[in-house]
Amino acid sequence: MERYNHLNTYLKEKFGERTLKICIDAGFTCPNRDGTKGVGGCIFCGERGSGEHLKTIDIASQVENHLASYRGMRANKFIVYFQNFTNTYDSIENLKKKYDSALIDERIVGIQIATRPDCINEEIARLLFSYTDKYSVCVELGLQTSNENTGKVINRCYTNEDFINAVTILRKYNLEIVTHIMVGLPGETHKDIVNSVNFVNNLDIQGLKIHSTYVTNDTRLNDMYENNQYSPITLEYYLDELCYIITHLRKDIILHRISGDAPKDMLVAPSWNSHKKLVLNGIDKILREKDLYQGMYYTVEE
Numbered sequence: 001m002e003r004y005n006h007l008n009t010y011l012k013e014k015f016g017e018r019t020l021k022i023c024i025d026a027g028f029t030c031p032n033r034d035g036t037k038g039v040g041g042c043i044f045c046g047e048r049g050s051g052e053h054l055k056t057i058d059i060a061s062q063v064e065n066h067l068a069s070y071r072g073m074r075a076n077k078f079i080v081y082f083q084n085f086t087n088t089y090d091s092i093e094n095l096k097k098k099y100d101s102a103l104i105d106e107r108i109v110g111i112q113i114a115t116r117p118d119c120i121n122e123e124i125a126r127l128l129f130s131y132t133d134k135y136s137v138c139v140e141l142g143l144q145t146s147n148e149n150t151g152k153v154i155n156r157c158y159t160n161e162d163f164i165n166a167v168t169i170l171r172k173y174n175l176e177i178v179t180h181i182m183v184g185l186p187g188e189t190h191k192d193i194v195n196s197v198n199f200v201n202n203l204d205i206q207g208l209k210i211h212s213t214y215v216t217n218d219t220r221l222n223d224m225y226e227n228n229q230y231s232p233i234t235l236e237y238y239l240d241e242l243c244y245i246i247t248h249l250r251k252d253i254i255l256h257r258i259s260g261d262a263p264k265d266m267l268v269a270p271s272w273n274s275h276k277k278l279v280l281n282g283i284d285k286i287l288r289e290k291d292l293y294q295g296m297y298y299t300v301e302e
């Protein structure tokens, strides 16, 4: 029995067989980097954004290379995942060109777009909706925390209201939404995790990624760490909070990720972050031994 909703199981049920992601770097930037909303980006975000840095290779070639590699042999169905930076931050024409250029193979069944809430509007939602006749479409919206003060500390440069507005627009078009919560952000306590989980539970969200906060060498969080202004959390603390989140989260939400995944060559701290198995096995053990499962403590009133 699965004690929480695993992404792989969900995708297998949805598409009838194993379905994997093809990560794409489409050469986008972010309004929190180019000065439109902020400079320097969120304090934990490095020069690469998340994912591999591939923008020198055109999008179609990235997809072809993936499908021709050993990874392309591991499944018959794929989701193209626009991962790095803000993948709705461009003109509608350019967005369409970039998305279309990834949809080049019959094995592609879905499209996942990572972005930030203040880069969603009706026009973009309509464009994304236009792909739903042929593809499964999912939008990944940053949140990290529902604490607006932490939002300022991490320099995310959007508000909870921006987030709620984006959810409202996307759900009007029935687009699937995945969001993120981070554990271990500067100054946050268990109370903030409780509030962030309640915030997510009360919105029409279909998926969640839970991350531990980690420090990589090209971030402002690294400066804080070096100046003793930030202490990374321990594995034990993370597992406790992860357990709380899983058991208090709505039962219908799919967990797309339950660990942070720092690039190994750039990780500064905490060192346990580079051992994903410690998190996956650790949480499995806790849930099994205490007989806990997703949503068992969720109540509508929270």
Ligand code: SF4
Binding pocket: 030, 031, 032, 033, 040, 041, 042, 045, 046, 049, 084, 085, 086, 116, 142, 156
């Ligand atoms: S919004 Fe996303 S891409 Fe932009 S700086 Fe923050 S984490 Fe990086």
